[in-house]
Amino acid sequence: MTKLGFQLYSARNFQPFSEIFKKLANAGYAEVEGYGAIYASLDEASLKALRHDLDSSGLTMPTGHFSLDLLEKEPQRALDIAKTLGVEAIYCPHLVADQRPTDAAGWFAFGQRLQAVGKPYRDAGLVFGWHNHDFEFKTLADGSTPQEQIFAGGPDLAWEADIAWVIRGGADPFAWIESYAKRIKAVHVKDIAPAGENTDEDGWADVGHGTVDWKGLIVALKKTPVKHYVVEHDNPKDIDRLITRSIAAFQTY
Numbered sequence: 687m688t689k690l691g692f693q694l695y696s697a698r699n700f701q702p703f704s705e706i707f708k709k710l711a712n713a714g715y716a717e718v719e720g721y722g723a724i725y726a727s728l729d730e731a732s733l734k735a736l737r738h739d740l741d742s743s744g745l746t747m748p749t750g751h752f753s754l755d756l757l758e759k760e761p762q763r764a765l766d767i768a769k770t771l772g773v774e775a776i777y778c779p780h781l782v783a784d785q786r787p788t789d790a791a792g793w794f795a796f797g798q799r800l801q802a803v804g805k806p807y808r809d810a811g812l813v814f815g816w817h818n819h820d821f822e823f824k825t826l827a828d829g830s831t832p833q834e835q836i837f838a839g840g841p842d843l844a845w846e847a848d849i850a851w852v853i854r855g856g857a858d859p860f861a862w863i864e865s866y867a868k869r870i871k872a873v874h875v876k877d878i879a880p881a882g883e884n885t886d887e888d889g890w891a892d893v894g895h896g897t898v899d900w901k902g903l904i905v906a907l908k909k910t911p912v913k914h915y916v917v918e919h920d921n922p923k924d925i926d927r928l929i930t931r932s933i934a935a936f937q938t939y
Contacts, residue, residue, distance in 0.1 A: 691717035707743035745810030775813035797839020815844030894935020
């Protein structure tokens, strides 16, 4: 059976993480995915304490989100964090709106920038790639999309495909999985509530309790080199419900 991970951003409002780790382990998760605010400012002792908490719960952190700022300006620090926590794949997770290019050439250049940023991490034997939101799938003036241009500019970039954001961006996830299968090393597994529902959770849903065809998607994704499936919900109101219902649904796919 495929191991299932959990993006810790989903539990940011349900502290402490040490208790979340126990809940995840008890529910059957094997992995967690970190994000910058958890570890970017920790000293070595605190990083080791975090690793100890993970180890004690029987969890690993094979993937992590690191801000572009840290990745670009402090590569050695990012590498040290990854080594201490056991991270094998680093994903740059976002680009704030006021920094986003507005045309194809700009996005191609951004892909080139990511390609260069990733070199020290690839050289260290880590997977390095991009995690998408919805803005990468909005059609540009020349008919292409930012996501296509990012990949064209960054030939060695891996892709952590956030399928629900692909859908929210108005794109067909099956077509993107087929076109960029070789890039997909990790996948965010999250669900979208029916229109007008779960407005207090930003329209997201627990996995298997929304509109995304996860059964069909998992079939398509099994033809890719995906190594990590990571449950995420951007704004859950009940963390126990999210944790238990999502893994129960995933295990049926």
